Amino acid sequence: MEQDIQKLKNWINHSDNVVFFGGAGVSTESGIPDFRSVDGLYNQKWKYPPETILSHSFFERNPEEYYRFHREKLVIDGVRPNPAHLRLAELERQGKIKAVITQNIDGLHQRAGSKNVLELHGSILRAYCSKCGKIWPAEFMNYSSGVPHCDCGGVIRPDIVLYEEPLDNHIMTEAIRYIENADVLIVGGTSLNVYPAAGLINYYHGNKLALVNLSTTPYDSFADLVIHKKIGEVFSQL
Numbered sequence: 001m002e003q004d005i006q007k008l009k010n011w012i013n014h015s016d017n018v019v020f021f022g023g024a025g026v027s028t029e030s031g032i033p034d035f036r037s038v039d040g041l042y043n044q045k046w047k048y049p050p051e052t053i054l055s056h057s058f059f060e061r062n063p064e065e066y067y068r069f070h071r072e073k074l075v076i077d078g079v080r081p082n083p084a085h086l087r088l089a090e091l092e093r094q095g096k097i098k099a100v101i102t103q104n105i106d107g108l109h110q111r112a113g114s115k116n117v118l119e120l121h122g123s124i125l126r127a128y129c130s131k132c133g134k135i136w137p138a139e140f141m142n143y144s145s146g147v148p149h150c151d152c153g154g155v156i157r158p159d160i161v162l163y164e165e166p167l168d169n170h171i172m173t174e175a176i177r178y179i180e181n182a183d184v185l186i187v188g189g190t191s192l193n194v195y196p197a198a199g200l201i202n203y204y205h206g207n208k209l210a211l212v213n214l215s216t217t218p219y220d221s222f223a224d225l226v227i228h229k230k231i232g233e234v235f236s237q238l
């Protein structure tokens with residue numbers, strides 16, 4: 001085993017207070033494209049940039065186009081947790097991982113068996129009416145055609161945080177608490193470009209910060225260990 005992975009393994013072996021903070025790169029090995037890699041959604045041709053389509057004002061103005069993108073790019077059939085999701089769940093069962101904090105909206109950590117998952121940006125596996133708040137099955141939203149409507153006439157929307165919308169205060173506070181108290185913080189599969197989520201890393205005060213990401217991030221020089229490899233491959237060795 002390579003030295004850097006061995007080092008991370010030792011940190012985990014000697015700790016029962018590991019926190020994981022991840023992003024879209026955790027799910028690329030499951031077949032879900034991220035935003036900023038070369039084959040990510042930002043480099044595919046759409047009439048509007050994904051950041052625009054995934055914004056609150058665009059959703060209000062143009063829900064048809066939003067749902068076309070949502071069903072074509074966010075809802076991907078047949079995806080399954082990969083070794084990174086599975087190993088994280090196992091480490092939680094072993095009492096090592098205290099929380100998985102994720103920017104992902106795909107629900108794969110829970111499907112892998114993780115229990116304490118803080119979804120900073122919500123989940124496309126939940127839906128509710130933007131007018132009356134009634135909860136709807138996500139399948140109805142994800143697999144119907146056109147704009148899904150509630151009995152009250154309101155537009156049904158995914159329970160995700162769109163650009164221009166604030167993050168859930170309670171989830172953010174919990175995430176900060178876990179990170180502040182963590183012994184080991186593993187940050188993986190995130191470009192650390194999307195705020196305020198990326199700023200969470202600043203709450204860590206320990207000396208075992210590991211970054212596992214294919215490309216470099218603005219935080220590489222702050223980390224105690226940087227591994228530029230595929231996260232699924234790294235976690236299958238931990």
Ligand code: CNA
Nearest residue numbers: 023024025034035036104105106189190191214215230231
């Ligand atoms: P991002 O900005 O697209 O960055 C992803 C990072 O992951 C990049 O730096 C890649 O180099 C890296 N990466 C890609 N594949 C791997 C891999 N196999 N192993 C290690 N690193 C890898 O995504 P962020 O999460 O940083 O940005 C936050 C956005 C993306 C959030 O709002 C998410 O909701 C959103 N998003 C989520 C999903 C999902 O739920 N699966 C998919 C696409 C985008």
